[in-house]
Amino acid sequence: MNRIRINSPGGNSLILLGGTVDDIINLLPQRGLFIITDRNVEKLYGRQFPPGEVIAIEAGEKSKTLRVVEDICRKMLEAGADRSSFILGFGGGVVCDIAGMVASVYMRGVRHAFVSTTLLSQVDASIGGKTGVNLGEYKNTIGTFRQPEFVLCDHAMLATLPEAEVRSGMGELFKHAVIRDRNLFFDISASAGQIMAGDPAVTGDLVFRAAKIKAGVVRRDPLEKGLRRILNFGHTFGHIIETHYGIPHGVAVARGMTIAAELSVRRGEMDNSELRLLQEALEKAGLLTGHRLPEGVAGMISRDKKSESGSVNFVLLRSLGRSVIRRISITDLQTFVNYYNEKESHSK
Numbered sequence: 001m002n003r004i005r006i007n008s009p010g011g012n013s014l015i016l017l018g019g020t021v022d023d024i025i026n027l028l029p030q031r032g033l034f035i036i037t038d039r040n041v042e043k044l045y046g047r048q049f050p051p052g053e054v055i056a057i058e059a060g061e062k063s064k065t066l067r068v069v070e071d072i073c074r075k076m077l078e079a080g081a082d083r084s085s086f087i088l089g090f091g092g093g094v095v096c097d098i099a100g101m102v103a104s105v106y107m108r109g110v111r112h113a114f115v116s117t118t119l120l121s122q123v124d125a126s127i128g129g130k131t132g133v134n135l136g137e138y139k140n141t142i143g144t145f146r147q148p149e150f151v152l153c154d155h156a157m158l159a160t161l162p163e164a165e166v167r168s169g170m171g172e173l174f175k176h177a178v179i180r181d182r183n184l185f186f187d188i189s190a191s192a193g194q195i196m197a198g199d200p201a202v203t204g205d206l207v208f209r210a211a212k213i214k215a216g217v218v219r220r221d222p223l224e225k226g227l228r229r230i231l232n233f234g235h236t237f238g239h240i241i242e243t244h245y246g247i248p249h250g251v252a253v254a255r256g257m258t259i260a261a262e263l264s265v266r267r268g269e270m271d272n273s274e275l276r277l278l279q280e281a282l283e284k285a286g287l288l289t290g291h292r293l294p295e296g297v298a299g300m301i302s303r304d305k306k307s308e309s310g311s312v313n314f315v316l317l318r319s320l321g322r323s324v325i326r327r328i329s330i331t332d333l334q335t336f337v338n339y340y341n342e343k344e345s346h347s348k
């Protein structure tokens with residue numbers, strides 16, 4: 001089993017990769033455990049849940065609302081949860097975001113940890129302490145930072161993931177490589193078939209390398225004051241595409257990455273040959289989708305939490321494996337969006 005530690009002023013977190021639920025029993029309290037999960041995960045893995053009160057939500061992004069957070073808090077109160085209770089989020093990114101948020105607000109905060117069950121959450125969502133729910137069409141607008149005490153990633157659980165969810169996870173796997181590690185980018189690309197086929201050894205190794213990248217960034221900037229922003233690569237456009245077209249998070253992020261890479265080329269930051277390499281790799285992995293940017297996208301970006309007084313901190317690429325943060329005005333983004341959508345409509 002591989003271990004990664006994140007020690008930060010906001011709390012310490014231990015990421016366990018390649019273990020099983022048996023490995024965390026000693027890390028959990030004997031009483032007062034609340035397991036937050038979704039109905040799919042409960043059906044598949046309920047028998048592996050440690051003893052505790054189970055609260056299962058509807059699976060999927062539509063559950064990421066304040067209403068669901070409130071419902072969970074009410075159920076916990078009725079079941080006698082107090083400040084000494086412990087929350088174990090058992091599921092994918094949606095469960096982790098919600099369980100983390102409940103843990104940070106219930107009675108002003110209780111201890112929590114995750115068993116991370118999707119490729120996307122193992123490589124990204126369960127690591128780093130960001131929690132959140134959506135405000136209508138605006139993703140993760142309400143949220144907190146709170147580090148889980150530990151995260152268990154049992155790669156064997158990925159065997160039951162639907163193909164579309166494996167692909168989505170590969171989107172965030174690629175993202176970590178594209179912003180920080182050129183070799184990892186080519187290794188993921190070469191292994192796309194094995195990842196889709198669920199090869200646990202290959203997937204486990206790539207998840208470990210990508211998780212180390214995320215942990216390293218979070219350690220240096222746990223509250224996203226600077227460097228951590230690079231983890232948002234592909235997300236400014238990706239979030240809008242995800243909400244507008246209702247497609248899985250990582251697939252939308254992959255689309256957002258190609259658009260951000262194209263913007264990098266337009267602004268003279270990156271060579272066009274690098275963009276071609278990215279497009280080829282994502283196409284080979286089945287992640288190069290043809291979603292246009294919806295109307296009003298620049299206005300939506302101006303209300304994004306990454307935006308401040310008429311401009312936005314945007315993550316661009318200098319090359320594959322090397323990202324930079326630039327401030328771009330909403331007006332310049334609008335010009336790019338017009339160019340991009342015009343070009344896309346001609347390429348049909």
Ligand SMILES: NC(=O)c1ccc[n+]([C@@H]2O[C@H](COP(=O)([O-])OP(=O)(O)OC[C@H]3O[C@@H](n4cnc5c(N)ncnc54)[C@H](O)[C@@H]3O)[C@@H](O)[C@H]2O)c1
Nearest residue numbers: 040059060092093094117118120121125130157160161249
């Ligand atoms: N907090 C962060 O740092 C962070 C980072 C990236 C993404 N996210 C968030 O994560 C969410 C996406 O996470 P996700 O892709 O894991 O989606 P998800 O949690 O909705 O899971 C996808 C689907 O897979 C099912 N599932 C989960 N584990 C399974 C398993 N082992 N076998 C079979 N089915 C399983 C779920 O029930 C669900 O239907 C988004 O809301 C995104 O905003 C958060």
